[in-house]
Amino acid sequence: MADQATKKMGDWGLGAGELERILSEAAKHKGESLWQDAWRRLKANRTAWCSLCFLALFTSVAFLAPLLPLPSPVSLDLQIEPQPPVAPWSQFGRGGFSPEYWELSGLDQAMVRGRVAIFDDWQTAAWLGTDAKGRDILSRIVWGSRTSMLVALAAALCSLAIGVTYGALAGYLGGAVDNLMMRIVDVLYSIPFIFVVIFLITIVNEYRTELEDHYGINREVIFYLVIGAIYWLTMARVVRGQVLSLRHAEFIDAARQLGASTARIVFVHLVPNVLSIVIVYLTLTIPAVMLFEAFLSFLGLGIEPPKVSWGLLAVDGSEMVNPVRIYWWLVVFPAAAMGATLLALNLVGDGLRDALDPKLRGQS
Amino acid sequence: MLRFLVRRLMWFAITLWVVVTISFFLMRGVRGGPFDGERVLNPAIERNIQARYHLDWPQWKQYLQYIGPFNLDEQGLEVFGGDASDPFSGVLVGDFGPSFKYRDFTVNDIIGQSLPISASLGIIALLWALLLGLSTGIASALWRGSRTDVVLRLAATGGIALPNFTVAGMMVILFVFLMPLLPVAGYGTWRHLVLPGFALGAPFAAYISRLTRTGMLEVLSHDYIRTAHAKGLPRHTVILRHAIRGGLLPVVSYLGPATAGILTGSLVIERIFAIPGTGSHFVNSALNRDYTLAMGVTILYTVLVFTLNALVDLIYTVLDPRILLEES
Numbered sequence: 001m002a003d004q005a006t007k008k009m010g011d012w013g014l015g016a017g018e019l020e021r022i023l024s025e026a027a028k029h030k031g032e033s034l035w036q037d038a039w040r041r042l043k044a045n046r047t048a049w050c051s052l053c054f055l056a057l058f059t060s061v062a063f064l065a066p067l068l069p070l071p072s073p074v075s076l077d078l079q080i081e082p083q084p085p086v087a088p089w090s091q092f093g094r095g096g097f098s099p100e101y102w103e104l105s106g107l108d109q110a111m112v113r114g115r116v117a118i119f120d121d122w123q124t125a126a127w128l129g130t131d132a133k134g135r136d137i138l139s140r141i142v143w144g145s146r147t148s149m150l151v152a153l154a155a156a157l158c159s160l161a162i163g164v165t166y167g168a169l170a171g172y173l174g175g176a177v178d179n180l181m182m183r184i185v186d187v188l189y190s191i192p193f194i195f196v197v198i199f200l201i202t203i204v205n206e207y208r209t210e211l212e213d214h215y216g217i218n219r220e221v222i223f224y225l226v227i228g229a230i231y232w233l234t235m236a237r238v239v240r241g242q243v244l245s246l247r248h249a250e251f252i253d254a255a256r257q258l259g260a261s262t263a264r265i266v267f268v269h270l271v272p273n274v275l276s277i278v279i280v281y282l283t284l285t286i287p288a289v290m291l292f293e294a295f296l297s298f299l300g301l302g303i304e305p306p307k308v309s310w311g312l313l314a315v316d317g318s319e320m321v322n323p324v325r326i327y328w329w330l331v332v333f334p335a336a337a338m339g340a341t342l343l344a345l346n347l348v349g350d351g352l353r354d355a356l357d358p359k360l361r362g363q364s
Numbered sequence: 365m366l367r368f369l370v371r372r373l374m375w376f377a378i379t380l381w382v383v384v385t386i387s388f389f390l391m392r393g394v395r396g397g398p399f400d401g402e403r404v405l406n407p408a409i410e411r412n413i414q415a416r417y418h419l420d421w422p423q424w425k426q427y428l429q430y431i432g433p434f435n436l437d438e439q440g441l442e443v444f445g446g447d448a449s450d451p452f453s454g455v456l457v458g459d460f461g462p463s464f465k466y467r468d469f470t471v472n473d474i475i476g477q478s479l480p481i482s483a484s485l486g487i488i489a490l491l492w493a494l495l496l497g498l499s500t501g502i503a504s505a506l507w508r509g510s511r512t513d514v515v516l517r518l519a520a521t522g523g524i525a526l527p528n529f530t531v532a533g534m535m536v537i538l539f540v541f542l543m544p545l546l547p548v549a550g551y552g553t554w555r556h557l558v559l560p561g562f563a564l565g566a567p568f569a570a571y572i573s574r575l576t577r578t579g580m581l582e583v584l585s586h587d588y589i590r591t592a593h594a595k596g597l598p599r600h601t602v603i604l605r606h607a608i609r610g611g612l613l614p615v616v617s618y619l620g621p622a623t624a625g626i627l628t629g630s631l632v633i634e635r636i637f638a639i640p641g642t643g644s645h646f647v648n649s650a651l652n653r654d655y656t657l658a659m660g661v662t663i664l665y666t667v668l669v670f671t672l673n674a675l676v677d678l679i680y681t682v683l684d685p686r687i688l689l690e691e692s
């Protein structure tokens with residue numbers, strides 16, 4: 001074989017050494033996949049890159065919250081009124097930490113033990129002030145970010161799973177099935193969902209003890225499922241549109257000729273090809289879900305105390321708005337944390353869309 | 365056109381039926397009734413109340429009673445048309461029955477009192493969102509890349525990112541306590557509606573601003589705009605006459621979802637500003653298990669959203685004749 005190839009190269013007027021040279025040169029050039037290309041473009045987009053770094057920082061702070069020398073987010077220190085922020089340079093830290101939390105998972109408990117081992121009872125001063133019950137705002141914002149981010153991520157993934165499956169199946173099956181499936185989506189679109197959600201959550205609340213005892217489902221899991229069950233609609237539409245344009249592509253025909261099953265074609269061949277647009281929608285769904293969590297917490301249907309989420313913080317803040325004294329730190333800091341995170345998520349989403357699909361650049 | 369309307373209406377009827385049926389059975393299926401309280405009622409009294417609201421009937425019978433003007437007394441199903449002694453005459457003729465919690469009111473009374481308040485709040489919010497969104501969007505498209513554009517775009521993205529009750533809290537601190545211009549809460553004069561209207565409309569203003577900017581930029585790059593400039597029309601004529609019409613199409617199609625969003629957002633805003641609108645009734649009724657009131661409000665909002673969406677689609681075809689109704 002090798003001899004033949006060399007002979008052929010000779011016929012084309014290339015020396016024996018030429019082939020090796022060409023091959024080694026080809027090996028030096030690495031192909032660039034769609035993802036590498038997108039990653040490069042995302043890095044070039046300064047706004048999106050800064051937002052991504054900010055989010056990465058914020059997520060790691062949220063994850064490591066039990067290890068940080070923050071005051072407990074729930075330990076009460078009853079004062080006459082909320083204490084204003086203390087600048088870090090006038091008082092940096094103080095003692096008197098007590099490890100009071102709600103029921104934590106094993107990993108978090110281990111981190112809390114680590115924190116006590118490292119910092120003992122030293123904790124930061126109330127840099128962002130305290131609320132009406134003397135709880136530290138900074139600590140509550142950081143612990144709240146854990147809840148809010150988890151809720152948002154879990155609910156967005158839930159909507160992703162439903163939406164992608166539904167949309168891809170509708171697009172691939174086509175015809176009457178597609179028509180019916182998309183009609184159902186249209187109908188669901190026209191229902192004011194907030195009402196349905198409020199119904200569902202009040203109803204589930206009636207049965208929560210049974211659910212918790214028998215199935216180990218707590219209120220937060222229900223929350224993810226309910227939100228996920230609403231936000232899949234747009235995802236389904238988008239995925240269906242993409243799949244519709246792909247279903248007569250040659251590689252799909254080839255897969256069908258080779259006898260692949262519908263499930264295999266949809267999940268192995270079609271879904272990876274619509275992943276880019278799915279990721280973009282995911283980054284835009286997460287902020288929407290966070291807002292929704294805040295909204296439900298405001299109405300008293302979301303996360304329950306003693307746990308804390310950004311929605312609850314915003315509620316606490318707006319309840320303390322009164323004409324006697326202005327506790328601005330109760331409103332401004334939680335809003336700033338939430339606003340910055342949602343802004344960063346939106347900007348990353350826009351950047352990702354530009355990076356993955358340069359045709360759409362500049363459109364919003 | 366007619367075919368479009370008929371088709372829409374058909375889907376509307378189906379949707380409404382599904383919403384009514386599912387929520388009816390969900391609400392009745394739940395444990396705990398509207399008359400459960402701290403105090404245990406005398407069984408006789410309880411039986412009386414149950415009988416008055418027909419809660420002692422089998423569910424299918426309650427359902428039929430709720431849906432239509434069927435007179436389902438002990439005689440049977442044959443007699444159509446509600447009679448005066450019967451508190452229910454049915455959703456089909458627009459009667460949502462008596463409220464379970466506010467014993468002396470019917471759901472229609474409560475909605476009739478609160479809807480005008482919610483509607484005026486919603487209209488103010490929508491007008492405000494349109495005014496602010498369109499003007500900033502157009503400005504930012506015309507001065508593309510300038511500092512104004514960057515600031516406006518950042519503000520718009522921020523406006524989308526903040527929940528409306530936070531906006532409301534900040535507005536109250538600014539305009540009520542620091543600069544005592546407006547009342548804190550309540551309902552009565554137009555001044556009571558300024559802050560709630562603003563807070564409710566803010567996120568939508570931000571989104572409209574983004575849509576307008578994109579739409580205007582797209583239109584401004586077309587040949588016919590260059591032609592208009594080339595034949596010597598003044599700049600404002602080109603923009604107001606030629607560009608806006610095409611540039612605003614995305615905004616028109618967003619009006620349907622925006623209205624639905626404003627209706628939803630008013631649940632929170634009405635609560636913050638203590639405005640006695642329909643939204644606050646809904647939340648309370650769901651928590652109080654006031655079945656009839658909660659369902660009445662749900663049905664009302666479904667109808668509103670549906671009608672507005674159909675209206676938006678109609679306006680859309682007037683603005684852009686290339687779009688056929690059949691496709692949508």
